[in-house]
Amino acid sequence: MSSGTGKSGSRKRAVYPPTDYERIFHPQAIAIIGVSADENGVGFGTGMLRAIMMMGFEGKIYPVNPKGGTIAGLEIYRQVEDIPGPVDFAVIAVNARYVPDALEACRKIGVAGAEILSSGFSELGTKEGRELERRIQDIAARGIRVVGPNCFGIYCPASGLTLLPGPDLSRETGPVAFVAQSGGMSIDLAHAGKWLGVRFSKMVSFGNGADLREAELLHYLADDPETRVISMYIEGIKDGDAFFSELKAAAAKKPVIVYKGGLSAAGARSVASHTASMGGSRVIWHSVLRQAGAVQVNDTEEMAQANLAFATLPPKAFRGISIVGGGGAIGVTACDTAETYGIEIPALPPELQERIGSVLPKPGSSAINPIDVANPFVGPEALKEVLLGAAEDERVELQILVSLLFHYKGLARAFGRPVTEVTPYRELAQCVRDVVAKTGKPVIAVLPNMTRGVDSMDVTELIALTRREYLSCGIPVFDELHDAIRAISHVNNYYGGRIK
């Protein structure tokens, strides 16, 4: 599959070093080594200090800098040894050549784990860089777990730990774990999760992965009670056998969603300079992931959307669905997409068609399935009747409601009122919530926005508000039908329900 920068050919590791993950993810006290001694200073250490404070971390924070002083009302300790109490977790952000000493000092005072934000290690491709990283590994092997170097660190909403540039990530905890070498990918997903409604249990950006990395994190997350869905972005792996074995074991317990980057020749080259590991061939990876029972996605958006589907839908396959929306072309597109992903859109029986048709405008509507409600202004109560009706067909196991809310801008203009006032988006979300409660069948909302210009910011806000309203009712929301159907297909594939 691939080999890393270390010795290759190592056997499957069944035993990992004892690790106090509780102290790492939920520390009572943290040290931040490498803050600026200047109150207005910048840098990774200072940035992380501010970010953690803005997140509302409630434990003790001990900043460290040889010059001493104070920062943000906190005393700066001149060295790790001067810290007056126990420390669970450390953030190390000093120049690469000082990192080994800082890490060793942390180990000596009993820190459980450290994240090393600094870069300048094996990713440089230099002898010096590799040597520095080897020293980190040596220290780690003597009793402190390391995340990094060259990473954005750990995000844990429950405790308030956050990624390097992430002072504004959500503090709401949730079922999704994410691990990645890439810090950029981690922060992107954390940001996207915030508005998309994906809540995380913990996120680990492990950069070069000198110590803790993919296989061992999988091993941990597979049994982590806070994590119901595991997702990961992988550029390269260190030990193919161990990874495959952990992946298979984890995927047998809970969904594991994998986005493998660096599958092309240029991609592999880019991986090498990014996080100092090797990529691998597309075909081999595809086959390995399938054999392990993992869910394979191809970009960050698809990853985020799969996270949303697995986190919000019941753990089962949805063989048949209904699609309700105003505008026939959407129905046609939906059918084509559903077929591509092996999902059925059963034609409803005549008596249901008649009942559903009776609440829809005529001519222009069609109640067969996809159900074309003819125009975007059909109200929430009528849509509720439509959804309740379609759910009576036992072949319909999930419903998708597509609302082209941007058309309300026309009504708003005609009435001379704000678009958020003329659009019944709160009622819409409540009606859908009622339908789910009554039928026991999930509904997914799709909110396309065709008007995203500077002169349509009110529509963009309306759609953001509607999304928030839906999410508060437990209804997942996607931008586009294709995205929703693809996400459902991932759920179907994992739970074994794919129609061949």
Next chain:
Amino acid sequence: MSSGTGKSGSRKRAVYPPTDYERIFHPQAIAIIGVSADENGVGFGTGMLRAIMMMGFEGKIYPVNPKGGTIAGLEIYRQVEDIPGPVDFAVIAVNARYVPDALEACRKIGVAGAEILSSGFSELGTKEGRELERRIQDIAARGIRVVGPNCFGIYCPASGLTLLPGPDLSRETGPVAFVAQSGGMSIDLAHAGKWLGVRFSKMVSFGNGADLREAELLHYLADDPETRVISMYIEGIKDGDAFFSELKAAAAKKPVIVYKGGLSAAGARSVASHTASMGGSRVIWHSVLRQAGAVQVNDTEEMAQANLAFATLPPKAFRGISIVGGGGAIGVTACDTAETYGIEIPALPPELQERIGSVLPKPGSSAINPIDVANPFVGPEALKEVLLGAAEDERVELQILVSLLFHYKGLARAFGRPVTEVTPYRELAQCVRDVVAKTGKPVIAVLPNMTRGVDSMDVTELIALTRREYLSCGIPVFDELHDAIRAISHVNNYYGGRIK
């Protein structure tokens, strides 16, 4: 391929009826038959009257309703025959059973063409519906061209004609034509084009296509000097031979982008109830479109993005590209995507790497290609140097600049200033424009937005503003790298440059 509702087996039509397209697309005077006689009335006719007036149509407008009266300051004529001057084009929006008489009246007074917005024809699947549609065809054959019925009509920015629910479409004219049975698809694309920067020459939503439809419109657009790019959404076609022949002829002259809907079983069913025509098999269509030299896309977004690429990029294939952005994972993703689409990302020669590297932050950056500028705050002047440098490699024929502008929110927070003030987006667009002018190689901007929540509307607006700024400099903008690369690949495929 497929057969329609009319007689099948007809031979290729080489000769179409004489048609005064100038009077149809650029009318001096229009009649709107079926406005409400009540000033506050609703309905398609009244909606279209208001929409055309809001668009600023400068010709004469003659509303028609048997009750007479006035609407929006215009006299309402009781019948078509009462209209006091010549009429070039008519909008017919009366109940289906009155449509034939209205159309016949238009024909008699010498109207060149009419759009019939009303539904209630063959799409109903009833004998009455089919019979009404046949009467329309008979009248059309005697000397008036018909768009529709069951359609949203014609959008022509130059003249001010607009689609049924489209009072706010752009009046800027441009090189892209679009034809579709689906009105919903047409209005979606017209809305999307407005902010995406796709400008249209003309758009025809022809619904059931009783008279004017895909093959004949292709024949016209192939030689229309206002149209440089033809795009179409097709659900079903009436005459496969004629369509294929016109498609091949048109695609030999200019790019023709085709989105074929209704390729699945359920999709075909949905097509039948939507616009009364038949779909066809996926494999056959794929092969037919390839043989004809058409560009095939799979959804509205891909269509809009392909339109943008063909309208803004020079007419050639781009075999090698550079990708510049901050955040290594993006480079990896880009490489993978580029390989999938047969586009090369050549590693730059060492001397260029060194020169480019000299303006980038260290460590963390990489100047190989993809060029990782290490963080999202690298300024426009430095990016300009990077782009100028990369363009010196003759294998780089196009450049993509990815800017993660949403990270500026952190800076804005730190400085206590609006994000639109701390982000140098105007300078960014100007620098890129300068690069294009100096190098003669196009640059595509990619502006992902990972923060789209209700609490990040300022970032969403920043990105909309940046897009507008780029567009005013002639730089196309995409949301995601994948979208940009896929759009380039369509251009490459059409101009024959695909690397196998």
